[in-house]
Amino acid sequence: MLTKKQTQVLDFIKVYMKKNSYAPSLDEIKRKFKLASVSTAHYYISKLQDAGFLNKEHNQPRAVSTVEAKQTVEIPILGAIAAGQPIEAIEIPDETITITRDEIGKQGKHYALRVQGSSMIDEGIFDGDIVVIRKQEVAENGQTVVAVIDDNEATLKKLYRENGKFRLQPANPTLFPIYRDEVEVRGVVVKIIRNLESQLDQGQSRDEKYVRKIDYSWDYRGEKTKSHTHGIHTYPAMFIPQVGRRLLETYSKEGDTICDIFCGSGSALVESRLIGRNAYGIDLNPLAIFLAKAKTTPINPQKLTKEYLALLDRVEKIKDKEIQRPDFKNIDFWFKDKVIVKLAKLKKAIREIKDETIQNFLMVAFSETVRYSSNTKTGEFKLVRVKGEKLQKHDPDVVGIFRKHAEKNIAGMTDFYKDAKKDIWTKIIYGDSSKDNGIKANSIDCIITSPPYGDSRTTVAYGQFSRLSAQWIDVFDNPNDASGLDNDLLGGRATKNLIHTLSSGYLKESLEKIAKQDESRAKDVLSFNLGLNECLKQAHRILKPRKYFCLVVGNRLVKQVRIPTDFIIAELAEKIGFTCEDIIVRNIPGKRMPVKNSPTNIVGALEETMNKESIVVLRKN
Numbered sequence: 001m002l003t004k005k006q007t008q009v010l011d012f013i014k015v016y017m018k019k020n021s022y023a024p025s026l027d028e029i030k031r032k033f034k035l036a037s038v039s040t041a042h043y044y045i046s047k048l049q050d051a052g053f054l055n056k057e058h059n060q061p062r063a064v065s066t067v068e069a070k071q072t073v074e075i076p077i078l079g080a081i082a083a084g085q086p087i088e089a090i091e092i093p094d095e096t097i098t099i100t101r102d103e104i105g106k107q108g109k110h111y112a113l114r115v116q117g118s119s120m121i122d123e124g125i126f127d128g129d130i131v132v133i134r135k136q137e138v139a140e141n142g143q144t145v146v147a148v149i150d151d152n153e154a155t156l157k158k159l160y161r162e163n164g165k166f167r168l169q170p171a172n173p174t175l176f177p178i179y180r181d182e183v184e185v186r187g188v189v190v191k192i193i194r195n196l197e198s199q200l201d202q203g204q205s206r207d208e209k210y211v212r213k214i215d216y217s218w219d220y221r222g223e224k225t226k227s228h229t230h231g232i233h234t235y236p237a238m239f240i241p242q243v244g245r246r247l248l249e250t251y252s253k254e255g256d257t258i259c260d261i262f263c264g265s266g267s268a269l270v271e272s273r274l275i276g277r278n279a280y281g282i283d284l285n286p287l288a289i290f291l292a293k294a295k296t297t298p299i300n301p302q303k304l305t306k307e308y309l310a311l312l313d314r315v316e317k318i319k320d321k322e323i324q325r326p327d328f329k330n331i332d333f334w335f336k337d338k339v340i341v342k343l344a345k346l347k348k349a350i351r352e353i354k355d356e357t358i359q360n361f362l363m364v365a366f367s368e369t370v371r372y373s374s375n376t377k378t379g380e381f382k383l384v385r386v387k388g389e390k391l392q393k394h395d396p397d398v399v400g401i402f403r404k405h406a407e408k409n410i411a412g413m414t415d416f417y418k419d420a421k422k423d424i425w426t427k428i429i430y431g432d433s434s435k436d437n438g439i440k441a442n443s444i445d446c447i448i449t450s451p452p453y454g455d456s457r458t459t460v461a462y463g464q465f466s467r468l469s470a471q472w473i474d475v476f477d478n479p480n481d482a483s484g485l486d487n488d489l490l491g492g493r494a495t496k497n498l499i500h501t502l503s504s505g506y507l508k509e510s511l512e513k514i515a516k517q518d519e520s521r522a523k524d525v526l527s528f529n530l531g532l533n534e535c536l537k538q539a540h541r542i543l544k545p546r547k548y549f550c551l552v553v554g555n556r557l558v559k560q561v562r563i564p565t566d567f568i569i570a571e572l573a574e575k576i577g578f579t580c581e582d583i584i585v586r587n588i589p590g591k592r593m594p595v596k597n598s599p600t601n602i603v604g605a606l607e608e609t610m611n612k613e614s615i616v617v618l619r620k621n
């Protein structure tokens with residue numbers, strides 16, 4: 001659906017093209033509508049392109065010079081339809097919506113209805129959406145129909161014919177089907193239009209400074225996320241590759257240099273390599289750096305397989321007395337003696353590989369083996385030891401676990417080696433993104449990143465998660481240093497007091513609410529935001545003017561206070577010299593995040609921490 005202004009811009013383009021056979025320039029659009037800047041005209045064009053009213057030119061998603069207006073059609077909205085309990089069928093034309101012809105096909109007559117209720121959510125139809133219906137009186141089994149039953153009551157359901165009866169099936173597992181002998185079909189659903197405005201994040205009032213737009217097309221529910229080298233090692237809060245790719249494709253072009261300032265295990269870097277962007281990655285976790293390098297360094301799969309098979313042979317022959325037990329604190333608490341011996345043999349055999357890239361790549365599978373064969377609960381990010389009988393029975397097949405991971409990883413590398421673009425580089429920097437890491441000013445075409453969600457106590461303990469692996473694979477000079485990592489990451493050290501000069505009303509409000517309940521938690525939150533603000537300044541320094549910076553962030557709860565990190569970033573960034581162009585909200589179907597925690601520390605009081613995240617799109621002025 002288009003806003004009034006968007007429709008006016010579209011109409012202007014159509015009329016202009018009819019007259020001139022080419023599209024108006026951004027400057028002409030700006031002048032026609034007395035817009036503040038060309039970038040506002042650009043904004044309207046991209047909205048029309050995103051909504052499918054204008055074509056996108058390959059690799060130049062924002063070029064207006066080649067746009068072609070598509071044929072559109074105006075459809076009447078005939079009222080509301082219940083996706084829940086049936087409601088009286090009322091057909092009073094009130095408004096219309098404009099959509100492109102190709103979205104609904106050339107045949108048939110159409111009308112639209114607003115959806116009320118949640119009985120069709122598994123079909124992606126939500127309360128407040130608009131459904132476009134093709135008028136017809138018959139439907140095939142399984143089609144989503146407008147059905148009128150009983151005394152002129154209309155409902156939206158999936159229709160099935162069974163044993164001479166009709167079953168109207170909700171697409172919501174908590175609801176029961178409706179059975180009737182007679183059903184009048186008034187049409188089938190051919191298109192769902194999200195009513196984004198009605199689905200703004202809970203608690204967002206109309207007078208907010210920024211607008212969040214829920215966009216289900218960013219969910220990628222059920223899609224494969226472990227292709228290429230993406231799945232070679234677990235890491236908390238990884239990018240969904242599809243999200244990284246879409247951001248890169250929308251806000252950068254082939255041959256550009258991009259940067260992920262919190263690159264973690266390197267998901268955005270893998271995608272940039274696959275679609276031809278040079279990339280810098282920065283992270284302060286040595287394990288992340290190690291993984292990101294392994295994921296983005298193409299290795300010839302034949303050489304890799306040969307070394308792997310030779311390694312398996314060598315491992316068998318290593319004697320107990322030849323190995324060196326690693327020396328780090330509490331090793332016997334986290335590993336059984338038998339496991340330590342097997343891990344040490346594997347490590348020795350891997351270290352004997354001469355080619356360093358192959359050695360590192362196989363070390364990644366070893367790192368996963370460390371986690372899976374340790375005495376920890378593998379489903380947790382924090383280090384929690386299994387207990388009692390479970391611990392007694394714990395007898396992992398160390399070499400078997402390694403083989404499983406190594407073989408899966410080699411298959412991933414085979415695809416990556418084949419698909420990674422040649423003549424493209426990836427540079428990974430171990431550093432603190434709130435400081436100057438040596439990247440030149442005004443040199444980066446696009447920054448894509450997902451910052452940590454906050455301090456490790458209530459969100460993700462990167463240090464704890466990485467500790468055992470890091471200690472075994474020698475990524476720290478002193479293996480015992482791994483324990484301190486969480487303090488060094490963003491928000492790791494609380495501020496001394498709550499005095500600050502950050503210019504964000506949203507932050508101020510959140511801090512006040514949290515401080516009323518717990519001052520020390522407010523200091524954690526302030527510390528995180530002070531660090532983040534420094535990172536935004538560095539990002540501004542390295543980015544070229546007029547280029548984009550996209551941050552995927554979560555709005556977490558602290559002491560029952562929802563912190564609008566997306567709005568806070570927008571406010572802080574605008575003070576630094578960015579403009580916030582968009583805040584898109586996506587659901588998180590499969591991200592490895594703690595879905596529930598207990599911020600109240602009351603047993604049984606579970607709160608959802610993360611089931612949505614925002615993509616904040618900033619542009620350097």
Ligand SMILES: C[S@@+](CC[C@H](N)C(=O)[O-])C[C@H]1O[C@@H](n2cnc3c(N)ncnc32)[C@H](O)[C@@H]1O
Binds near residue numbers: 239266490
């Ligand atoms: C949400 S994760 C990024 C995950 C990444 N997108 C991926 O797909 O694996 C955030 C990362 O920020 C890193 N980090 C935290 N504070 C940092 C800082 N001050 N400088 C650089 N990296 C930092 C953490 O180590 C963590 O890897």
